[in-house]
Amino acid sequence: xxxxxxxxxxxxxxGTRALKDLSLTVEDGEFxxxxxxxxxxxxxxxxxxxxxxxxxxxxxxxxDSDVTSWTAAERDVALVLQQYSLYPRLTVRGNxxxxxxxxxxxxxxxxIRRRVDRAAKTLxxxxxxxxxxxRLSGGEMQxxxxxxxxxxxxxxxxxxxxxxxxxxxxxxxxRVELKKLHQDLxxxxxxxxxxxxxAMSMGDKIGVLRSGRLVQVGTPSEIYERPHNTFVARxxxxxxxxxxxxxxxxxxxxxxxxxLPVSSPANSEQKVTFGVRPExxxxxSGAPAEARVFDIEDQGVIKILALDMGDTRxxxxxxxxxxxxxDEVVRFGWKxxxxxxxxxxxxxxxxx
Amino acid sequence: MAEVKTKGEVVxxxxxxxxxxxxxxxxxxxxxxxxxxxxxxxxxxxxxxPTVMFEPTLTPFAKLFTKRSQLRQPVEEDVYEAAPWWEKxxxxxxxxxxxxxxxxxxxxxxxxDRYKNSLIVxxxxxxxxxxxxxxxxxxxxxxxxxxxQDWLFFILSTRMLPPVVVAIPMFLMYRTVGLHDTHLGLIxxxxxxxxxxxxxxxxxxxxxxxxxxxxxxLVDGYTRLQAFWKIVLPEALTGIAATAVFxxxxxxxxxxxxxxxxxxxxxxxxxxxxxxxGSGLPDWSVIAAGAFLFLLPVAIFTFLLRNHxxxxxxxxxxxK
Ligand SMILES: Nc1ncnc2c1ncn2[C@@H]1O[C@H](COP(=O)(O)OP(=O)(O)OP(=O)(O)O)[C@@H](O)[C@H]1O
Ligand SMILES: [Mg+2]
Numbered sequence: 296x297x298x299x300x301x302x303x304x305x306x307x308x309x310g311t312r313a314l315k316d317l318s319l320t321v322e323d324g325e326f327x328x329x330x331x332x333x334x335x336x337x338x339x340x341x342x343x344x345x346x347x348x349x350x351x352x353x354x355x356x357x358x359d360s361d362v363t364s365w366t367a368a369e370r371d372v373a374l375v376l377q378q379y380s381l382y383p384r385l386t387v388r389g390n391x392x393x394x395x396x397x398x399x400x401x402x403x404x405x406x407i408r409r410r411v412d413r414a415a416k417t418l419x420x421x422x423x424x425x426x427x428x429x430r431l432s433g434g435e436m437q438x439x440x441x442x443x444x445x446x447x448x449x450x451x452x453x454x455x456x457x458x459x460x461x462x463x464x465x466x467x468x469x470r471v472e473l474k475k476l477h478q479d480l481x482x483x484x485x486x487x488x489x490x491x492x493x494a495m496s497m498g499d500k501i502g503v504l505r506s507g508r509l510v511q512v513g514t515p516s517e518i519y520e521r522p523h524n525t526f527v528a529r530x531x532x533x534x535x536x537x538x539x540x541x542x543x544x545x546x547x548x549x550x551x552x553x554x555l556p557v558s559s560p561a562n563s564e565q566k567v568t569f570g571v572r573p574e575x576x577x578x579x580s581g582a583p584a585e586a587r588v589f590d591i592e593d594q595g596v597i598k599i600l601a602l603d604m605g606d607t608r609x610x611x612x613x614x615x616x617x618x619x620x621x622d623e624v625v626r627f628g629w630k631x632x633x634x635x636x637x638x639x640x641x642x643x644x645x646x647x
Numbered sequence: 648m649a650e651v652k653t654k655g656e657v658v659x660x661x662x663x664x665x666x667x668x669x670x671x672x673x674x675x676x677x678x679x680x681x682x683x684x685x686x687x688x689x690x691x692x693x694x695x696x697p698t699v700m701f702e703p704t705l706t707p708f709a710k711l712f713t714k715r716s717q718l719r720q721p722v723e724e725d726v727y728e729a730a731p732w733w734e735k736x737x738x739x740x741x742x743x744x745x746x747x748x749x750x751x752x753x754x755x756x757x758x759x760d761r762y763k764n765s766l767i768v769x770x771x772x773x774x775x776x777x778x779x780x781x782x783x784x785x786x787x788x789x790x791x792x793x794x795x796q797d798w799l800f801f802i803l804s805t806r807m808l809p810p811v812v813v814a815i816p817m818f819l820m821y822r823t824v825g826l827h828d829t830h831l832g833l834i835x836x837x838x839x840x841x842x843x844x845x846x847x848x849x850x851x852x853x854x855x856x857x858x859x860x861x862x863x864x865l866v867d868g869y870t871r872l873q874a875f876w877k878i879v880l881p882e883a884l885t886g887i888a889a890t891a892v893f894x895x896x897x898x899x900x901x902x903x904x905x906x907x908x909x910x911x912x913x914x915x916x917x918x919x920x921x922x923x924x925g926s927g928l929p930d931w932s933v934i935a936a937g938a939f940l941f942l943l944p945v946a947i948f949t950f951l952l953r954n955h956x957x958x959x960x961x962x963x964x965x966x967k
Contacts, residue, residue, distance in 0.1 A: 367865040367866045373866065374862075376859055379857045379859035384882075393864070400868060
């Protein structure tokens with residue numbers, strides 16, 4: 296077990312800079328999720344940590360050692376990929392044994408067998424051990440991939456979207472299992488995903504990555520409640536946070552012709568982008584603002600309303616019992632203490 | 648799964664089968680001709696029209712391996728009876744094996760020596776070209792090589808000139824450095840021929856192998872070389888088989904350089920067989936026997952690797 300620290304990592308591929316001055320710390324035993332869209336540099340970050348890629352600038356630490364110049368083999372990390380991490384020529388057992396067989400490990404057959412059996416049991420794949428990898432379903436393959444990682448007690452676990460190729464049900468099940476595995480092993484996990492639900496539900500900490508830069512690091516609730524900027528704000532939550540252009544004037548927010556209360560007053564009048572999550576919008580007769588219902592999505596427990604306020608499209612989640620009709624004009628307000636203000640130019644959270 | 652075919656498809660299928668059969672006949676006739684002539688007695692070898700039904704004999708092979716002279720007078724009864732079966736065949740044909748006056752040892756024709764030379768040169772040069780080609784291809788495929796495209800083009804460009812163009816300078820160089828008429832000389836030459844080709848084909852195959860496999864091995868604690876042995880090589884086997892067959896065929900059949908660069912010690916079979924045509928009245932069935940034996944290694948080699956080749960011939964399309 297060990298902590299991971301990246302210091303000012305820059306990685307270039309030809310002209311493109313995949314990582315820009317990236318610094319990041321994953322504490323010992325932490326489940327750290329790196330969240331980012333496609334091309335954000337998630338895989339590159341993992342490859343730099345694993346030693347498959349040399350950074351152009353910056354240093355990598357695992358535990359107390361500066362491993363920047365170490366080879367992948369020396370770093371003693373485990374890497375689980377979205378696909379292709381199993382050898383098609385080998386059986387499941389062969390694949391699980393593979394990481395134990397390098398000469399440097401010098402492990403005897405009994406020990407290998409014991410570890411493979413233990414890992415197989417943990418992941419409930421004992422019945423698959425003699426099967427060829429090609430004959431496995433996607434979910435089974437990913438279990439085996441994770442098994443390959445846990446057979447040898449690596450110092451840290453690196454996972455590159457290991458669940459993203461699976462269907463929704465399976466993903467959910469494996470998510471829970473991975474989380475449990477993390478608790479049982481007490482190991483350091485650096486987990487990479489583009490799926491915000493995965494990030495929110497699994498991470499002790501989340502790092503939001505955007506074009507090779509780390510935008511914000513925090514616990515899931517910090518990321519959700521106190522995003523540093525509009526990008527982070529829209530990265531988590533479904534539907535994403537509503538962003539509304541308006542003016543902040545004393546204790547009131549002016550949205551077009553409507554005036555709504557806010558709890559963080561400004562001294563001088565200024566242009567602001569207000570951010571409010573759909574669940575903090577309240578539909579109520581007599582509320583200060585007005586919008587037309589454009590669409591209703593009934594999700595059982597809740598309804599998601601798409602509202603048109605002038606040119607602005609908003610989303611609101613309301614209890615399923617709420618009666619609204621399409622094209623109906625409704626009155627709405629918001630919970631003033633949950634409204635965030637962002638700089639309309641830079642997107643920065645004005646409260647921070 | 649039972650396929651339902653429309654009438655049109657059935658007709659098309661038949662046409663295709665007929666076309667394949669016709670093509671096969673056209674292509675296999677010369678081979679059949681050589682093979683059948685190799686088993687014909689001399690008298691039937693050149694009949695017009697060709698004899699199709701005949702009693703096969705091993706006489707041409709017996710003659711192929713020995714040096715012979717015409718019998719002046721019929722051979723004595725007891726000598727004939729004492730002779731081994733193949734010598735009898737030669738006597739039957741009105742010839743006798745040339746023997747050492749003192750020791751009585753049989754003089755061989757030299758075919759077997761040439762054949763051995765062919766095997767040595769082809770196998771070693773194929774092994775070298777394929778192994779160096781695979782390693783080079785791996786390097787180009789997995790590492791950033793400065794001017795990669797230019798290097799690859801350069802490697803290919805060594806094949807753009809017809810090799811014979813450089814035959815005379817090569818000949819003089821070989822004479823000077825003492826490589827003329829040596830196995831090593833031919834091996835170097837054929838390896839050089841085949842290397843560019845091996846690099847190009849193998850690069851296609853290696854490119855197809857996901858690098859994630861090796862990278863997983865590297866992370867697991869294997870060195871680059873171990874990962875290459877354990878992961879890349881087994882995955883590339885199909886390509887290696889295909890490349891090996893091609894290289895072997897090219898080396899095995901090479902004629903022009905073998906003719907020029909060798910004279911006695913290292914001469915291979917291709918220049919030897921036609922040299923037999925020139926000495927006296929050609930004995931076509933003996934030549935056919937030589938050619939027939941010469942066909943066998945390629946056929947056997949290809950047959951042994953057939954499972955790999957079926958997939959390998961589609962050049963890199965290993966994965967669905
Ligand atoms: N081998 C490479 N050569 C050139 N550019 C690369 C290479 N690998 C990554 N890049 C570039 O670096 C950037 C970051 O890529 P990376 O693979 O880390 O993104 P990612 O966040 O993992 O995306 P995804 O979610 O699609 O996997 C991208 O712009 C990508 O095009
Ligand atoms: Mg990626």
